[in-house]
Amino acid sequence: MSKLSVDHLLGIKYLLKEDIDLIFDTAQNFKEVINRPIRKVPSLRDITVANLFFENSTRTKLSFELAEKRLSADVVNFSAASSSVKKGETLIDTVNNILSMKVDMVVMRHPNPGAPVFLSRHVNTTIINAGDGTHEHPTQALLDAYSMQEKLGDIKGAKVCIVGDIKHSRVALSNIFCLQKLGAEVMVCGPTTLIPKHIESLGVKVSHNIKEALGWCDVANVLRIQLERQGDEKDVSFFPSLREYTQQFGINGEMIANTGRKIVIMHPGPINRGVEITSDVADSAESVILDQVENGVAVRMAVLYLLASGIGRN
Amino acid sequence: MRPATLIDSEHLTLITRRLCYQLIENHDDFSNTAILGLQPRGVAYARRIQKTLQEILPGQEILLGNLDITFHRDDFRRRDIPLAPNQTEVNFLIEGKKVILVDDVLYTGRTIRAGMDAMLSFGRPAAVELLVLIDRRFQRQLPIEPTYIGRSVDSYDNQRVEVKLDAEGEGKVLLYTTPNNNE
Known part of the structure; x- marks a missing residue:
């Protein structure tokens, strides 16, 4: 074809x-x-x-x-x-x-x-x-999967974790569809409030613990906290503060080192350095963020x- | 219908050696020359030419690249199914060099036109020549003529010339005839 x-x-x-x-x-x-x-x-x-x-x-x-x-x-x-x-x-x-x-x-x-x-x-x-x-x-999911394939050789069987605001993210949904079609296993990780209910029905694993998620995955696709979308529902706060989000779900070099494995780091941009990901992780050898672009x-x-x-x- | 054999393996070796000596006449030691094989089938013959040249001129480096012309074709959106692209591998600049484009069969000349277009993405060559194993004469749709010809063939539109080359250095050229085929 x-x-x-x-x-x-x-x-x-x-x-x-x-x-x-x-x-x-x-x-x-x-x-x-x-x-x-x-x-x-x-x-x-x-x-x-x-x-x-x-x-x-x-x-x-x-x-x-x-x-x-x-x-x-x-x-x-x-x-x-x-x-x-x-x-x-x-x-x-x-x-x-x-x-x-x-x-x-x-x-x-x-x-x-x-x-x-x-x-x-x-x-x-x-x-x-x-x-x-x-x-x-869709094009973001395609370029994410393409970059993963380039780094890993084959996506089939790869374990990919999407971290962050899944609820407001179109990147997450397209990524889930794309990775599943290519035979990868997908996990989503984030605060309960930012993970849609019943997302398990798409066949993805769910975790609310970033350390557990990093211990499982080969690839971490880190999403930005979309501050502009948090205001859609005016009276609702999805998490108490950015500082708390970073404490619970921010990824730093030490966490990656503790897993004892190499984890490919991806981010669709724009990065909020120091919020969802620290600079040492974003600029590390395992990061493919600029390859994605x-x-x-x-x-x-x-x-x-x-x-x-x-x-x-x- | 069974295909007619235009060139057998023994002849192919002779023709390839003759073409190589012609190239040496014009290009001396190949220090300022690059060979570009056109994907998909010109590449195999270009490799054959390079190998034979290296046998004749031992120790001489001869630049060889593969050029894919899919994105430069003039029949995009005129086909039902787009052609699958092949790999382009040109690891040198052709700026100021003499370039020899190599293809297996020259027919309408449209592939060569696209090839010249694609080639210009890698610089401005000093001169461009065209080497083809088979020249299907009188079938040109563009004013393009080869510099080096393995063999000229007179053929009809419903005929197809196929060059088969294998890695061991064997090869042959066959002529297929299909009734009412609008190739």
Whole structure:
């Protein structure tokens, strides 16, 4: 198989294992491309991509934009802050207006879970989900798994622990789906208040003790405490203070050393140094945090390339 | 239908040696020359050329790279299934060097055009030459002609030329004919 089974990348949930393998194989080649003296190939030169960001993003947007430009696509950017969304336009109208300007693909981030799925049913274009609320962030999960594969050789049978705010994290859900499809065992670790109820039904282990979790895992994917999301439910505090969170769930070099094993450290960024992870861990030899960023461009190039090949020529 | 044998193993060795001596005439000791095999099938023949050159010029280093052209092709989105890319392995800069592109079969010339495009990602070469084992004459869609030719073949559109090379140095070239095949 050298074609994706889907027309859009809405979530890892909709992908087959073969799709993920194909994306990884293709990303491998793009990783070589972005390390050449001239980091550009002309594959998407007749494709126009719109990056629609209805929610703030720095690195995902930058990573997508670089991926698009290195494939020679034409890129237009849109952010909700400076648009007619503020004037009351609906999502479908906004997107259809942009598509009327002959755009072939849409990369979108939206605060509402399911927005890309909804849009894919109502507009005629190829959609890539760059994060929808607390639902999925498929390209992040793909680049995480790709980085793990690169470091470990094979993900099958690997033990991966996702630490932190699972409840508000789209990265966690996409990672769980992706890692399970690739045959890894997944554990989530965090305060009871930040772990969704019934998450065991996804087939993941749950721990509320970071030392126990580190003793079990080969890979620790540490998530950021999303302070901006803690305020969604105004009267609710999920943990008493950042200081207490750090005391209970922050990872430091001593804890890693005490396990007596090597644990691959990952973080989707941005890092709050000294909160969920200390600098000595984030900058250690076992940390692949910067590889994740590099692989992000290659994986996104692979996704864009494979999805663009399905766009008909008119 | 059984394929016709265009070149047998013995002939292939002779042709490869002849091409190597032609290369030596133009490139002297290969100190400023690099060979780039085009993925997937040109790579095996490029390796064969490098090996034969090293037999003729013992101790001489001959730069060899593999170039994948998938992302530079002009038929992306014109196929139902995208072509799977292969590995590019060019561990040197071609800036200022003489480059010999190697492919097994030259047909429409489109692969070579993409190859030249892909090659430019690694610098600006001083000169570029093209070596092919088989030149399917009169089938060109682009103004591209080889510098070194193993053998010229006159063929129809419904025919396919296949170069088989194995690691032991054996090999042959076969011509398949399929009725009504729009290759």
